[in-house]
Amino acid sequence: MRTKKLNNSEITAVGFLIFPGFPMSCLTSIIEPLRAANEIAERETFSWQLISETGSKVTSSAGVIFEPDVALSAKLDPAMIFLLSGPLSEFEAPRASNSVLRKLERTGAVLGGISGGVFPLVKSGVMEGYKCSVHWCYEAAFKSEFPEMLASGEVIVTDRRRYTASGAAAAFDLALQLIEERLGPDIALEVACWFQHPMMRGEGVEQRVPLKPSTDPALPDLVGRAVEMFVERLDEPRSVGDIAKALGVTPRQVERAFKKATGQSPSHYFRALRMNAARQLVLYSKDSMAQVAAAVGFSTTTPFVNHYRDAFGVTPKQDRGRINAFRVQGNMPLPST
Structure with missing residues (x-):
């Protein structure tokens, strides 16, 4: 130094x-x-x-x-x-x-x-x-x-x-x-x-990530492993059947485990993961909407836009336009963990 x-x-x-x-x-x-x-x-x-x-x-x-x-x-x-x-x-x-x-x-x-x-x-x-x-x-x-x-x-x-x-x-x-x-x-x-800083975090400490439930020890092992397998390739999302086969269980067992742990079916849970990843790209990248859709496993933009609207109440284009308005004004909200 x-x-x-x-x-x-x-x-x-x-x-x-x-x-x-x-x-x-x-x-x-x-x-x-x-x-x-x-x-x-x-x-x-x-x-x-x-x-x-x-x-x-x-x-x-x-x-x-x-x-x-x-x-x-x-x-x-x-x-x-x-x-x-x-x-x-x-x-x-x-x-x-x-x-x-x-x-x-x-x-x-x-x-x-x-x-x-x-x-x-x-x-x-x-x-x-x-x-x-x-x-x-x-x-x-x-x-x-x-x-x-x-x-x-x-x-x-x-x-x-x-x-x-x-x-x-x-x-x-x-x-x-x-x-x-x-x-x-x-x-x-x-x-x-x-400054009442509760603890000194050094190197090797992982960020707390609310959208990665597989890191939550409270979730059952089966659910956590299924999520980890799914997020490995969001651009080529696996079916519940493929994940169940890889884990050595039946699709029905995966369905029951997700419903009990999260209150959702695995397909709905996985879709939410895809939409949250898509929103990062919409807000914090310059990728086109077709590129964003492909990055989270949609071959065309129409179903992607529909699922995005269902998840966030706005289309991807509207969401990007809204955050760009903040950027133009120099008042962009940013993470501060």
Whole structure:
């Protein structure tokens, strides 16, 4: 980790590259623990600055306007730089801005992304061969756009000089990890207690995912295994009969197990899983509706649109138009786990 000497102390310089519509909670969740660590340690261990591509003001997801300290094109020398954005964010001048990130990488800076910030980070070309944390809400869109990338459902992933975190609470955990590395576990714990952060989650901890019931130990084993088999290939969904055969039981046994555990038939339960995956692609990718339909196992768009409307009360096109209205206003709701 790059540091600089000042008054006989080492200061770790951190840059936060913010894009229009970035999740404000992610920024405050990582800066505030660093500030508290400086105060508890009674010395400036961490410094930080806000960066935007052009140096102009940036409106966050909550509509709060931030004035960056510097433009990305300025002379930067941070120990680490984190990108904060929504999943559809892009540089205005991608060639020049991505070049800056690659230059920082070559000079030894740690590069990272928080929440949707992993999308422009990967687009910059600095993540080839690295593993990264992807928020469960963006998983389908991320895999669609970057099928070659190794995406993880872990809260935090640090892979050599690449640090990624899935959301705001994960950003807080990442800050605690940085504090522990620089100032030790006692100060990291005190910082956590200051903010009543219930526990320090390190690497290897999986995100809590409400739409993956197979991870719920309360569900019967048969149901959990059936769900895992189904979600392996949403683009080629298996029939209840195929799943039952693979599990060595009868379709009737699968039907009864699902009805008892979830109150639904397996076919209705599986359709809901497909629709939830489809909604991620509708809201957080630029895929056409035909591509989205194919990704969740529909050969034509008509039945896909009908099932989507039944599930969410709007068509996929209407749903995307509604969220795009938020994005245009710079007030896009984003995950902040």
